[in-house]
Amino acid sequence: MRRLRQIAVTTAVVGVLCVPAHAETRDIGRDTLAADDGWAAYGTGTTGGAAADDAHVFTVTDRAGLVRALDGGSDTPKIIRIAGTVDADTDDDGDHLDCADYATDGYLLRKYLTAYDPRTWGAARPSGPQEEARQASAAKQAERVVLTVGSNTTIVGLGKGAVLKGASLQVRNADNVILRNLDLRDAYDCFPVWQPNTGGLGDWKTAYDNIWLSGATHVWVDHITASDRGHPDSAEPTYFARNYLRHDGLLDITNASDLVTVSWSRFADHDKAMLIGSGDTATGDRGRLRVTLHHNQFESVVQRAPRVRFGQVHVYDNRYVVPDGGEYRYSLGVSTESAVYAENNSFHTPGHVEAADLVKSWNGTALHQTGTLFNGWPVDLLAIYDAYNSGSERDLTADVGWTPTLHGKIDSAGTADREVARGAGAGRML
Numbered sequence: 001m002r003r004l005r006q007i008a009v010t011t012a013v014v015g016v017l018c019v020p021a022h023a024e025t026r027d028i029g030r031d032t033l034a035a036d037d038g039w040a041a042y043g044t045g046t047t048g049g050a051a052a053d054d055a056h057v058f059t060v061t062d063r064a065g066l067v068r069a070l071d072g073g074s075d076t077p078k079i080i081r082i083a084g085t086v087d088a089d090t091d092d093d094g095d096h097l098d099c100a101d102y103a104t105d106g107y108l109l110r111k112y113l114t115a116y117d118p119r120t121w122g123a124a125r126p127s128g129p130q131e132e133a134r135q136a137s138a139a140k141q142a143e144r145v146v147l148t149v150g151s152n153t154t155i156v157g158l159g160k161g162a163v164l165k166g167a168s169l170q171v172r173n174a175d176n177v178i179l180r181n182l183d184l185r186d187a188y189d190c191f192p193v194w195q196p197n198t199g200g201l202g203d204w205k206t207a208y209d210n211i212w213l214s215g216a217t218h219v220w221v222d223h224i225t226a227s228d229r230g231h232p233d234s235a236e237p238t239y240f241a242r243n244y245l246r247h248d249g250l251l252d253i254t255n256a257s258d259l260v261t262v263s264w265s266r267f268a269d270h271d272k273a274m275l276i277g278s279g280d281t282a283t284g285d286r287g288r289l290r291v292t293l294h295h296n297q298f299e300s301v302v303q304r305a306p307r308v309r310f311g312q313v314h315v316y317d318n319r320y321v322v323p324d325g326g327e328y329r330y331s332l333g334v335s336t337e338s339a340v341y342a343e344n345n346s347f348h349t350p351g352h353v354e355a356a357d358l359v360k361s362w363n364g365t366a367l368h369q370t371g372t373l374f375n376g377w378p379v380d381l382l383a384i385y386d387a388y389n390s391g392s393e394r395d396l397t398a399d400v401g402w403t404p405t406l407h408g409k410i411d412s413a414g415t416a417d418r419e420v421a422r423g424a425g426a427g428r429m430l
């Protein structure tokens with residue numbers, strides 16, 4: 001791969017970019033996915049914007065430049081390089097916007113809480129003036145923070161400090177997309193909605209994933225870092241006896257998305273990290289949701305790493321880190337008609353987390369697992385799960401109905417653990 005001076009790395013420069021003349025970086029904008037690198041390599045493979053002409057290669061330094069480069073989610077081949085920090089919560093002049101700037105039509109959280117207090121409102125969904133004002137306010141925020149990525153697009157970070165803050169990158173009904181070397185932070189929802197009956201107790205529902213794949217195909221996500229950095233949900237208050245959540249998923253893959261590879265990435269400091277599959281009744285997902293996860297680190301993640309419905313998901317050479325004192329529920333979620341093939345993953349947990357806690361099943365029947373390390377010791381997660389849950393939940397079987405063939409070298413869990421600790425995440429590939 002040729003090396004380029006950063007100052008000459010693009011033809012079209014959007015925003016102000018000042019880079020020392022001597023600074024160099026490898027040009028990753030035209031990289032394509034290797035022929036055997038997971039499900040995204042299937043069929044035509046994944047090339048992103050590698051075919052872009054010089055007029056559609058951009059370096060962006062602010063939200064306005066990024067929006068222009070994305071071109072409304074057009075399918076024109078394009079390469080977008082992000083330099084420095086791009087804040088999605090800004091107006092057209094680049095001035096930062098906060099939640100008060102988005103609030104409209106008389107929305108006030110205090111009034112919203114008074115109107116829909118379950119003790120007086122009951123179990124019905126919110127309706128009326130304050131809910132209408134919340135929806136209008138949420139729409140104003142969505143206009144700024146939702147960024148639609150079209151087909152044949154590559155978005156990469158320049159160097160070690162490329163940050164996209166406050167945005168929800170959404171790949172909807174698009175094909176052939178590459179996202180690499182980006183620190184995606186704090187897709188913060190200013191206007192969560194109260195859902196009284198969720199989980200029997202009610203809960204707060206948020207709107208934005210850092211990355212959302214919906215009806216997307218041939219997508220490669222590589223060397224990204226996704227987190228709530230800046231606004232952890234643990235620091236939010238409690239309303240109606242539930243944490244006032246501000247974040248949804250870090251990376252959700254839903255609505256019949258297919259042929260996705262997620263590699264060498266770091267998912268951190270979050271509750272529900274990765275959902276694969278829309279819901280138990282979304283039968284249109286059958287035969288889709290083929291996803292490979294390898295060499296990723298899930299750190300300080302409470303659950304969904306991933307949770308799978310319907311999909312054929314290969315999970316290998318990943319590293320899981322549960323901090324002492326942090327909340328934890330499970331890592332591998334086996335749900336309706338899922339077929340998870342897990343190989344050589346390592347888990348680091350404090351003493352109160354047992355190996356039986358690593359897997360959770362909701363109507364799922366199958367999990368293939370081999371080569372798992374739990375705090376340095378080999379374990380059979382399937383046997384432990386079935387023994388621990390005997391008599392209380394349906395036993396899982398190792399027959400998932402398929403065997404992965406699209407993958408690179410699969411290292412031992414111990415080797416992968418060390419390599420992922422050093423190399424996963426944004427800014428660690430150059």
